Amino acid sequence: MNVSTVQRILSRYGCLRLSWTDPATGAPVRAKRRQIVRYEREAPGDLVHVDIKKLGRIPDGGGHRIHGRAQGGRNSSAHREQGRPRKVHGRPNLGYAFLHHAVDDHSRYTYSEILTDEKRETATAFMARALEHFNSVGITTQRVMTDNGACYRSRMFRDLLAEHGIKHKWTRPYRPQTNGKVERFNRTLQEEWAYARPYSSESERVAAFPNFLHTYNHDRGHTALKGATPADRVPNLAGQYS
Template identity: 75%
Template sequence: MSHANACLTPTGRLRLARCVVEDGWPLRRAADRFNVSVTTAKRWADRYRAHGKDGMQDRSSRPRSCRHQTSRRRERRVLGLRVSRRWGPARIAYHLGMNPATVHRILTRYGAVVLRWTDPATGAPVRAQRRRVLRYERDAPGELVHVDVKKLGRIPDGGGHRVLGRVVGSRNSSAHRDPNRPRKVHGRPNLGYAYLHHAMDDHSRYAYSEILADETKQTASAFMTRAIEHFTSIGVTIARVMTDNGSCYRSRDFASVLNDNAIRHKRTRPYRPQTNGKVERFNRILQEEWAYARPYASESERVAQFPQFLHTYNHHRGHTALHGATPADRVPNLAGQYT
C-alpha cells in the first residue's frame, strides 16, 4: 500500500487539480509534472471544480444499474423459503429455477445463519461441529440398498415439548392415556415410539419407508419383503442390502428373506453409522422436513402427512448430490408411485 503523500493518492490528486484550476497551469504541463496522461489530469481537475476536495477520493466501481440483478421480490422468496422451510441454497435454487451460487450470495448478503448451526425444530442458532464426509455412489439402481430404522417419540394430544416448551409439553404428555401401554414409572408418559423402517437405493436415493409399531425381527423381515416387492414393481432388482448390526437384522428371519431373493447382506462396522450415511442423511431430512417441520397437534396428524412427504421427496424434491434431479429421475419404469 502506498503512503498518503505518494503521487496520485488523494493528496497528489489535490495538488494536480489546484495547479490546473487555481494556478492556471495547462493540462499538458500538469500532466508532465505529475507523470500522468492529459486525460487523467483533466479528470481530476474536473472533479475538483465539481466537488472540491471531497472529489479526490476513489469512487466505487459498482455499476449504477444491472439488467441481470435479482429482483427484490425474488430475494424475498429466497429468504422466505429459508425461514419457513429451512432449506439450503441448492434446494431453494432447484425450487425457484435459479443458480445455487446466486441463492448462496443472497443468503450471505442478508446474513442468513448456516443451517448446520441451527436447531432443526426451532431454527434457533446452534453451532455444530464441521465434518468432511467422503461421497461414493453405486453405478445402477438396486446394486446396494441401505436399510435402517429411525425411532421417533410420539406426539401427545395437544402438542409436545419441542414447540410448546417443557412445562406445557410435559403436561400434555402426562395427560396422555393409552390403555394398551401401562406406565412403568409413575409420572412418566406412556406414549411410546414410532419406528420408521427405511429402504433407500444407493444410486438414486429413492426411499421406501413405513411407520411401524416396533423393530422386532418379525417386523423387520416383513418390511423387507414388502420393500423388495415395491422395488421390483418399479423395475429395480436388489442385489445387495446394507444394514447396521441391530438384532433384527442379525436374525434368521431377516436372513431367510434375503436368501430367498438371492440378495447379499452387508453389515456396517460397529459404531460407524457413517458407513450407512445415505440413509442416515435421509433420517435428518425426514426430521427437518416432516417430523419437526411444523407444530403438530397429535401423532395421528403427523402420521397423516408422511405419505405426502415421501412422495415429495421421491418425485419433486431436488437432491443436491444428484445435481438438482429427483430420486425418481434415476429410477426406470417409475410412474404413479405414492399417488
C-alpha cells in the same frame, strides 16, 4: 460492490457457498474448506441401505413444541386417562414410533413405513414389502446393507434375503457413516417432516408422512444428484408416478 468484497463480507458472517447447501432447505451439506468425496453404486438396486429410526410419539393436544415443556408434560399425562403411563426420568413415556427405511444407493429412492417395533418379525416383513415395492418400480435389489441390530442378524431376515438371492452386507461397528445415505435421509426426515411444524397429535404427523415421502422421491431436488430427484434416476418411474 467488488466481488471480492462481497466474498469477504459473506465469509465474515459464516455464509456457505450455494453449491455447499441443499437447494430445497438451505441446510449445509458440505463443511467449509472441506472436500467431500461421494460414492454411489452404478445402477438402481446394486445396494439398498436399510435402517430403523425411532421417534417419540406426540400426545393428543400437542407436546412441548406447541405448549412449552411444562404444559406439554401435562398433556402427555392426560393422553392416557385410564391407567398411569410408565415414566422415564419423571416424565410420562408415550413410547416410540419405529420408522423402517430402505434407501436405494444409486437413486436415493426411498421406501419407508411407520411401524410399532423393531422385532425380527416386523423388520423381515418390512423388508419383504420393500423388495416387492422396489421390484414394482423396476428396481431389482442385488445387495442390502444394515447395521448389526438383532432383527437384522436373525435367521428370519437372513432367509428372506437368501430366498431372493440378495447379498447381505454389514456396516462397520461404531461407524454409522458407512450407512451414510440412510442417515442423511433420517436428517431430512426430521427437518422436513417430523419437526417441520408443530403437530397437535401423533395421528396428525403420521397423516403427513405419505406426502413428505412422495415429495422426497418425486419433487425434491437433491444436491448429491445435481438437482435431480430420486425418481429421475429410476427408469420410467418419474413419468408414471409424478
